[in-house]
Amino acid sequence: xxxxxxxxxxxxxxxxxxxxxxxxxxxxxxxxxxxxxxxxxxxxxxxxxxxxxxxxxxxxxxxxxxxxxxxxxxxxxxxxxxxxxxxxxxxxxxxxxxxxxxxxxxxxxxxxxxxxxxxxxxxxxxxxxxxxxxxxxxxxxxxxxxxxxxxxxxxxxxxxxxxxxxxxxxxxxxxxxxxxxxxxxxxxxxxxxxxxxxxxxxxxxxxxxxxxxxxxxxxxxxxxxxxxxxxxxxxxxxxxxxxxxxxxxxxxxxxxxxxxxxxxxxxxxxxxxxxxxxxxx
Ligand SMILES: C[S@@+](CC[C@H](N)C(=O)[O-])C[C@H]1O[C@@H](n2cnc3c(N)ncnc32)[C@H](O)[C@@H]1O
Numbered sequence: 001x002x003x004x005x006x007x008x009x010x011x012x013x014x015x016x017x018x019x020x021x022x023x024x025x026x027x028x029x030x031x032x033x034x035x036x037x038x039x040x041x042x043x044x045x046x047x048x049x050x051x052x053x054x055x056x057x058x059x060x061x062x063x064x065x066x067x068x069x070x071x072x073x074x075x076x077x078x079x080x081x082x083x084x085x086x087x088x089x090x091x092x093x094x095x096x097x098x099x100x101x102x103x104x105x106x107x108x109x110x111x112x113x114x115x116x117x118x119x120x121x122x123x124x125x126x127x128x129x130x131x132x133x134x135x136x137x138x139x140x141x142x143x144x145x146x147x148x149x150x151x152x153x154x155x156x157x158x159x160x161x162x163x164x165x166x167x168x169x170x171x172x173x174x175x176x177x178x179x180x181x182x183x184x185x186x187x188x189x190x191x192x193x194x195x196x197x198x199x200x201x202x203x204x205x206x207x208x209x210x211x212x213x214x215x216x217x218x219x220x221x222x223x224x225x226x227x228x229x230x231x232x233x234x235x236x237x238x239x240x241x242x243x244x245x246x247x248x249x250x251x252x253x254x255x256x257x258x259x260x261x262x263x264x265x266x267x268x269x270x271x272x273x274x275x276x277x278x279x280x281x
Contacts, residue, residue, distance in 0.1 A: 004203075005161035008214070009137075011205040012159045013112050016065070016088065020114035023063045023089065024121075044155070048072075048091075056094055060122040063089025063115075066154025067211065067271040068183025068238050071095040079103040080149040083173065085138040085166070085182075086110055086156025090119035090131070096152065097130045107148070109134045109141060139165035143173045153182040155271075158215040159208070167228035174278040180230060186272040188237065190217040192264045200253045207251035212269065221274060230276035239271040 001009070047069045053061050071092050076082060076099035084093045087108025096106040108131065110116050116133050123131050136142045138153075139160060151170045160166050170180055191198055207213035216224065218235050225233050243250075246266055254262055 008161040057125040070152040074181035085153035
């Protein structure tokens with residue numbers, strides 16, 4: 001890993017470790033580091049239907065830090081094996097475990113110890129047994145080839161320092177015919193042509209760990225997945241954001257932009273459901 005990649009990974013681990021510790025301590029939290037209540041209007045709010053969360057521990061819902069609802073969109077079936085990349089407090093793993101039932105299994109993979117500890121607590125409190133928690137990097141998945149039916153992920157791939165190994169690993173562990181069904185922040189159409197310093201933006205570690213600076217464009221997502229071997233790649237926008245919603249997650253470099261450029265840039269960021277298939281043959 002390059003030094004830049006190590007710095008990104010350390011910044012991401014620190015941010016999400018801090019959030020997990022706050023949730024364990026009884027503070028509320030939402031995506032990408034903002035300390036707001038669950039009723040606040042931010043990227044991670046209102047992702048789940050009320051009854052979907054019935055029976056889940058409060059701390060699992062408080063630690064919901066994603067940008068979509070992959071388990072609802074992935075059409076999971078009883079008996080399937082699901083892997084959640086960057087499982088955090090475990091909300092999507094617990095929901096997947098319900099959907100695949102006792103004959104199925106849901107794995108949660110995360111690199112942050114405090115998140116894994118929170119996930120263990122949440123699964124024990126929910127009394128869910130068909131889950132397994134794995135510590136590791138989504139760019140180096142600790143599972144054998146062809147062992148998973150469905151890969152889900154929620155607001156995580158944009159955080160990876162290097163995305164291609166993540167796509168390659170997802171392809172490796174999926175069974176032939178397996179589905180990639182991921183919610184992520186994507187920059188549709190790329191950054192505006194008038195964007196003055198793309199490199200400064202990409203180097204902003206706080207904005208990277210906040211799900212903004214590391215986001216891929218839609219074209220980069222398609223190319224990366226295709227390069228790994230995926231087919232039937234589809235991107236569907238599930239939510240766009242206003243300036244107020246993005247709030248203080250805006251990187252400092254934006255302070256130097258005029259209002260029109262800020263609005264144009266924000267309008268290109270969207271929570272997106274990304275689907276793809278590992279072909280059968
Ligand atoms: C934005 S939170 C999303 C958590 C969860 N998916 C959810 O919807 O609540 C990002 C999570 O991904 C984990 N993460 C980020 N980069 C990772 C990596 N390269 N490998 C493993 N886990 C990672 C973080 O530790 C954190 O728990």
